[in-house]
Ligand SMILES: Cc1cc2nc3c(=O)[nH]c(=O)nc-3n(C[C@H](O)[C@H](O)[C@H](O)COP(=O)(O)O)c2cc1C
Ligand code: SF4
């Protein structure tokens with residue numbers, strides 16, 4: 402469902418660009434930010450708002466790796482698995498986090514807190530290894546730092562457990 | 564000599580007060596008093612070549628407009644920065660965004676564009692926010708927007724965030740993406756100058772190409788030409804990553820030796836190890852062996868040793884690195900990022916990935932190695948965009964130059 406405020410922002414995108422079609426990618430990003438992912442009914446709604454065929458919306462939405470058509474964890478962890486980020490430690494950061502959380506690529510933890518994705522170069526190769534959690538960048542990581550970051554999110558979300 | 568990193572150590576270098584206080588926007592003022600032809604010929608004379616990968620002379624792109632100009636001209640800054648090993652544009656956008664805005668505005672004067680876009684990769688949210696803030700500041704001070712510095716010239720910039728697709732760095736895929744479509748490259752010609760964004764004339768440059776323009780206008784073409792070796796024009800940002808003591812971003816004149824960059828700028832190989840190989844210009848550039856690094860980092864010199872300057876992302880690999888495992892990551896990357904519209908690229912990259920995986924897991928045969936080389940040859944030159952080349956070249960050279968390492972996996976089976 403696309404709510405009223407989101408519709409207003411999308412109307413702004415439609416006016417901002419010389420051609421309404423340019424509003425499509427920004428609208429999809431916005432919906433994802435608001436709802437966590439882009440559902441089938443979001444795409445139906447967007448098709449009506451932008452007056453573009455649903456097939457066109459789906460074709461664009463399914464092309465880009467940052468757009469999720471399925472719900473993920475509250476904290477979506479994207480770990481770079483490209484060359485520079487794999488050179489620093491023997492075991493890759495991705496494998497380490499995967500073991501720590503007990504989930505594989507594309508899965509979420511049972512409590513829905515974390516989901517994990519292996520991604521390509523994040524543009525931080527000189528500050529490797531790198532990962533993102535939702536929109537935040539983390540660079541110059543090692544296993545200890547990754548532990549600290551993930552554990553502090555857990556504590557923040559479940560203060561009682563400590 | 565620093566042009567793009569000159570403000571690197573300056574606190575608050577991203578703010579307009581600091582930028583203009585240090586002489587920023589003086590070049591724009593000068594450009595506004597020149598004709599488009601005068602700006603174009605200064606940039607042409609400087610020898611500025613595109614820093615996005617292909618190295619096309621910047622002013623030559625502008626001159627295409629005299630023949631192909633449509634009703635509207637759009638200026639696009641390519642900030643998709645997705646080539647593995649590359650992390651140069653993000654510095655400018657986050658720490659010196661006004662340099663880019665000033666460069667774009669001067670390029671707009673030269674090309675007659677009134678609307679520009681900065682297409683930035685979706686992951687760079689922080690950098691996108693820095694740009695939006697800088698654009699607002701520049702507009703408030705009259706360096707951007709309507710009637711810039713009372714010159715009568717108007718130019719607006721929008722920041723457009725991508726959504727995760729390496730191929731959108733290819734200029735026509737970028738245009739498709741801006742038009743709200745999947746980022747599938749277009750068949751060329753027509754080139755963007757003739758039919759680009761919304762079918763109108765479009766000029767596209769990398770972030771760093773545009774960021775050189777203020778220096779060139781302010782100091783003249785000779786000052787820029789004098790920097791590069793043999794007058795090859797200016798400096799280049801090099802991002803050095805991998806097994807070096809001081810990975811990071813460096814600015815050196817064009818034609819600086821690769822050896823010097825690795826051993827002086829980046830402090831040599833980590834943990835006192837020996838060098839095995841270097842990927843000199845982003846992951847798509849052919850790999851160099853340790854004894855091939857006595858080469859100057861400029862377009863011609865690298866071409867003459869069978870590789871390229873590309874994005875200037877230097878990935879350094881020490882003696883313990885397994886090249887087949889690097890090839891495996893490389894193949895996985897290209898198979899994942901292919902847009903899928905040409906069969907040789909779509910099927911070829913997936914087949915290469917499959918074959919390398921088979922080799923490194925110990926069940927490959929000698930025939931698989933030959934098959935990989937054959938696929939690389941087929942892909943090159945039979946695709947819509949240069950992604951095909953970018954995917955085939957590194958794999959082909961890794962296999963050819965380090966064949967025995969691939970064969971070692973076979974014998975283990
Ligand atoms: C697969 C592929 C990816 C590319 N990615 C980028 C990129 O991320 N950034 C960039 O500036 N140019 C990239 N390019 C090059 C652009 O197509 C184009 O040549 C460049 O933006 C022109 O700018 P310049 O004249 O300033 O070099 C890519 C090309 C290909 C084939
Ligand atoms: S070469 Fe590859 S990326 Fe380029 S258009 Fe063809 S399939 Fe797409």
Ligand code: FES
Pocket residue numbers: 481482483484485486521522523524525526527529530531647648649
């Ligand atoms: S390789 Fe990991 S950020 Fe570039």
